[in-house]
Amino acid sequence: MTKPKELFFFFGINDPATFKSKLGSDIKPLVTNTNQLLPNSTNAPVTAVNIAFSQTGLQALNVTDSLQDDNFAIGQFKNATDLGDDGTGNWVPGFKGTKIHGVFLLAANDVQDIDSELANIQQILGDSINEIYRLSGAARPGNEQGHEHFGYLDGVSNPAVQGFDDGTRPQPDPIAAGKIIVGADGDTSNRPDWATGGSFLVFRQLQQKVPEFNKFVEDHALDVPGLSPKENVDLFGARLIGRWKSGAPIDLAPLRDDPDLGMNRTRNNNFTYAHPEIPGFDVLSNQTRCPFSAHIRKTRPRATLGAETGPANDHHIIRAGIPYGPEVTDAEAASNKSSTDPSLERGLAFVAYQANITSGFKFIQQSWVDNEQFPSIVPNITANTTGVDPIIGRDATKRTDAPRVITGTDPLNTNRSFTLDSEFVISRGGEYFFSPPISALSGRLAV
Ligand code: N7H
Numbered sequence: 001m002t003k004p005k006e007l008f009f010f011f012g013i014n015d016p017a018t019f020k021s022k023l024g025s026d027i028k029p030l031v032t033n034t035n036q037l038l039p040n041s042t043n044a045p046v047t048a049v050n051i052a053f054s055q056t057g058l059q060a061l062n063v064t065d066s067l068q069d070d071n072f073a074i075g076q077f078k079n080a081t082d083l084g085d086d087g088t089g090n091w092v093p094g095f096k097g098t099k100i101h102g103v104f105l106l107a108a109n110d111v112q113d114i115d116s117e118l119a120n121i122q123q124i125l126g127d128s129i130n131e132i133y134r135l136s137g138a139a140r141p142g143n144e145q146g147h148e149h150f151g152y153l154d155g156v157s158n159p160a161v162q163g164f165d166d167g168t169r170p171q172p173d174p175i176a177a178g179k180i181i182v183g184a185d186g187d188t189s190n191r192p193d194w195a196t197g198g199s200f201l202v203f204r205q206l207q208q209k210v211p212e213f214n215k216f217v218e219d220h221a222l223d224v225p226g227l228s229p230k231e232n233v234d235l236f237g238a239r240l241i242g243r244w245k246s247g248a249p250i251d252l253a254p255l256r257d258d259p260d261l262g263m264n265r266t267r268n269n270n271f272t273y274a275h276p277e278i279p280g281f282d283v284l285s286n287q288t289r290c291p292f293s294a295h296i297r298k299t300r301p302r303a304t305l306g307a308e309t310g311p312a313n314d315h316h317i318i319r320a321g322i323p324y325g326p327e328v329t330d331a332e333a334a335s336n337k338s339s340t341d342p343s344l345e346r347g348l349a350f351v352a353y354q355a356n357i358t359s360g361f362k363f364i365q366q367s368w369v370d371n372e373q374f375p376s377i378v379p380n381i382t383a384n385t386t387g388v389d390p391i392i393g394r395d396a397t398k399r400t401d402a403p404r405v406i407t408g409t410d411p412l413n414t415n416r417s418f419t420l421d422s423e424f425v426i427s428r429g430g431e432y433f434f435s436p437p438i439s440a441l442s443g444r445l446a447v
Pocket of ligand 1: 206207299
């Protein structure tokens, strides 16, 4: 549902009987199917609609079948510490506890179209639901369209999926469909039949401290000979992320941004961090092209852990987030500080799909991102550790104000460490959902 505007409407169910009957009869026809979203579709909707349910939402509908996902079953609130959140003090009130039963996702080119589709849904469901919280996402304006709030192009990379990948985009080997879609090939859990074709949706509201991030990057310009001061600033930022602002991967463009590469979909995902073409290049020790601590290498190590589908590496998600909140104001930029005005909060409405939260989002966040030692497979790091992911990592076992230390970021001395004395991404909480197959909306969920 890639559209410039998207609304996440979180609700509780008050009247299960009415809700069920409307779900099957009136809501199901509104839900967008995959064919409608394909590029050549002749019946693309003005507003794309989807719906997903939390564990307590399924219980409210008296659907008690186990979906065989322990984290979904307990809900995200109880997972806060495991996910490295600083408690739940920063959580949006609506996400605290387990009161959210479901979410409508509405995506369109214009907010007015979203508003009228929401009004239609609310009119259909009446008092059978109540609104708990809503978050409006929007692509950033002008040339920043497609870029998240720190300025980096997003939506460049998701794993290719067997059975869906046409093989025309050079990229790492496709993963099993059952890693993303419940009941598809490669999903080894025993789920109820009605859930086949669905997927678990992880939602997180991740606030971004943009002026603070920009200041940190400017203050840590690298010193690579031949680069201008500005290029050395940009290089430091790119080495935190693993891509330049244009989307070009530093593994392929290690010194300077390459906007042509960034926008070229046949080239911008064609890398694995291994470089068989470079004599003697060791993917397990060489960080001159991309640090182990870079966000995209922490969250998807590619050949650092061998084959994409190998047992150590097979932790994958499909991301479908969108920025929320306004642009940085002049006053914020001048003071290098995010405003405390809630109406100026900005960040990423993070959405990730997978067939198993324990092995997907939660594993990536807990065992890779927040793990200072990861990738511990690397034998030749002489500095203490790789460090946590500089963008979204926090070692949950440490004091909340403990500085985060990363290595690998300076290509001239990859043992040099950098101290991140504040966090640039703050979790505002979220919830775990199951996005059911459309058939279940008039089947198991409606009876
Ligand atoms: Fe990340 N960022 O701007 O720094 N992410 N991410 N992410 N992320 C990616 O490859 C960002 C978050 C992944 O396939 C890009 O499409 C920000 C969480 C994965 O090589 C950029 C936030 C998790 C990938 C960002 C955030 C992930 C990825 C490059 C929060 C999971 C693909 C664009 C505010 C736990 C890796 C692209 C691959 C890419 C940013 C959150 C995971 C620019 C700002 C919570 C798997």
